[in-house]
Amino acid sequence: MQSLVRKVLFEACSGLRINLEKSEMIPVGRVLNIEGLALELGCKVGGIPSSYLGMPLGAAFNSLAVWDGVEERFRRRLAMWKRQYISKGGRLTLIRSTMSSMPIYLMSLFHLPRKVRLRLEKIQRDFLWGGGTLAHKPHLVRWNLVCLEKRKGGLGARNLSLMNNALLCKWNWRFANERDALWRSVISLKYGVRGGGLVYSGCDGKKRVAFHLGNGQKVKFWKDKWCDDEPLCESFPSLFSMSMSKNAWVSEVWNPVGDGSGWTPLFARAFNDWEIDLVERLLQKIQAFRVQREEEDRVIWTASNNGAFSVRSLYSMMEPGGLSLFPSERIWKVYIGDYTLFMLDFIDWLSFRLWLTTLLNHILTADHGKRIAVIENEYGEVDIDGSLVAAKTTGAEDIIMLNNGCLCCTVRGDLVRMISELVNKKKGKFDHIVIETTGRYFSQTTLLS
Template sequence: MRKKLARWKSQYISKGGRITLIWSTLANMPIYFMSMLSMPRKVRLRLERIQREFLWGGGALERKIHLVKWELVCLEKDNGGLGVKSLSILNKALLCKWSWRFAMEREAFWNQVIRGKYGEEQGDGVQRKQGGRRMVIKFWKDIWCGDEPLCVSFPSLFALAVSKDAWVKDVWRCNEGGGSWSPLFSRPFNDWELEEVCSFFVALNRKQIQQGVDDRVIWRETKCGMFSVKSLYKSLVSGHPISFPSSAIWKVTVQPKVSFFGWVATWGKALTLDQLQRRGWALANRCYLCQKHEESIDHILLHCEKVRTLWVLLYSMFGVQWVLPATVKETLSGWNGSFVGKKRKGVWKASPLCLFWTVWKTRNKVAFEEKELSIQRLKASFVYFLWSETKRSIKDGPSTLVDFVGWVASR
């Protein structure tokens, strides 16, 4: 991985390009070994460190600030992450494929060797089994009727079962009508147990043995019932859903670096003066643009009086009335643009990210190059950047900047 990185001129690659290279190359390099072996913790941490340093910059000779913690980066985009694969979870998902192959490829030579030497253990929490003629499914202890074993769904009935290790085939009785379920219990049921008994047999009667068909394993996380590493990985990383405006950031016709900055700004992790103070820098906190208020990402992108002129310009171009929310996250979450019409919706959705990028670049020029702030130049930069980012997505759209302004203002 280090050799691969040495060929890339990382200092010339934007953040969007780095994310793409991590997805396509760095994260896939150890796939083969992870599908065969359990990755040692030290190796995993080393590989993740290489990916982090490539994403945020830095390396052996320099150290740059990692704005967002790696656990958040590894979340799915819909949950506020970048969709970078967590190596530990991916390693588990890849190795679990062997469990699936062990259940499905029973005639393979390697499968017969393992079963002959070590035997086989039935059932786990991620598979559902479907009844057939071969006896490989435990009636009480395997997942085949519902989303959990019958011994968990009906514990009091399981306690009364005569054979707690009975196979599904043993409980099924064939008859002229097809068959019926006949589990054996140690005593007659009491009156207060009849409701649970009824629920038990209602659940059983939804299932029938398929004569002449072998038992088979079904993967519950896919519609087709076949195992995939992607579905297992997704189920392992999915936690509590996070409200995050992912579509307003990633499903917009702008450059990846612009979307990346929008993502960082939404999490409030851009290196504004208040963030530098939290990281231990002894700095006076004053907005570089208005010189009146303390600088934060919400102030510099939304509430600064200099920046508000851009928002007023944007609203006047589209002919809409809008009240800005308190945070960047709330702004992007409510930026749907259903009222601007289908023709202009793409430009409207790209507008906040283009505005954020223009303001941030201008702020950095004022802060580090000591350039004077010009409101007229700021407005012109924003309109030009918005046009340059969206003109390729507009079918038969305006060919000049002046035509673009008129086109946006048209109803």
């Protein structure tokens, strides 16, 4: 009866309704008669580690068990997709929109262990190249290239490691700006704040962090970036070496007395004649800045126009450069509502990647468990039939044919159909045959599975 009264009072005060079928009583330490207490309340007995509102409860933050739920959701989602045929373009869309977004919340709180990252990436790779059955098929392009942005030569899939770092770096930004937040006060009291200033360390985007000058009490005059694209200690290293207060705050170098208010940096000795010019350049650089006593110093993110931090901008900055000459504008065109044209763009991308990979000798070899024959053929001069037989004789399981004749667009379709029919007859035990036809005005890839 008492438990029923407590339940009614709790629901009346909180406005929430208790679902006892989903509720658990978790003992901390040794609790006597825990089963009797749970029976009286009408709930189950649980244990640690557990899950609360989708978050792990009681598990170590670096434990692999924290991520078991994410991997299980990956596989459950694939179980829904593998019953239906999905083309490579559709698989890529699902990877970018759904699979890469599943672990986002956990990655914003915890460091992603390497073992978990490799397992999640393997699921995505197998799904992209093998389909919903996760069958093992050759991955025609390395995963780190697939994860590049389209303008850099990739397909725009997320790199989980870079995304994890970008999400965690956002806490540095929030710590510097949300000064009245309860969580910040708890961390400051527990671990302390070094130097009392705005410290923004441990982040790959530190070079993109600058300071908007307010009262100058939390910005270093020499060591922080507040008046230029680099700190004054880097712009004027010789003057910095002569400074009497290398760790001085901006407010300590500013003299607000009377009409002669201005900057008064102190140096250990008098200047030589050749150093006067450096001092004049320093004063000219900082002359336009003034300390505002009523305004707080602020951290700004120079990678965005409004000065606010964004995970997208940091992720793009941390991402490798990719191919500077990649013809992304020619390959990825803007189409609305035409999925077939998107698939043609995907084929163009794969064609270019296969050609580049073959050229740089990065294609799959026997070390990857597959023997692949690459036949560079100029149409009309090499016996395609004989080349296929020779490749099969050497034990190759996959074959890639590069036809580099300068053919006009009118014969492209006939050529691809002719080679496709010939290859189908001679395919034998080949797992995959990729035919790339390149000409003066076109480039097309045909994948026969």
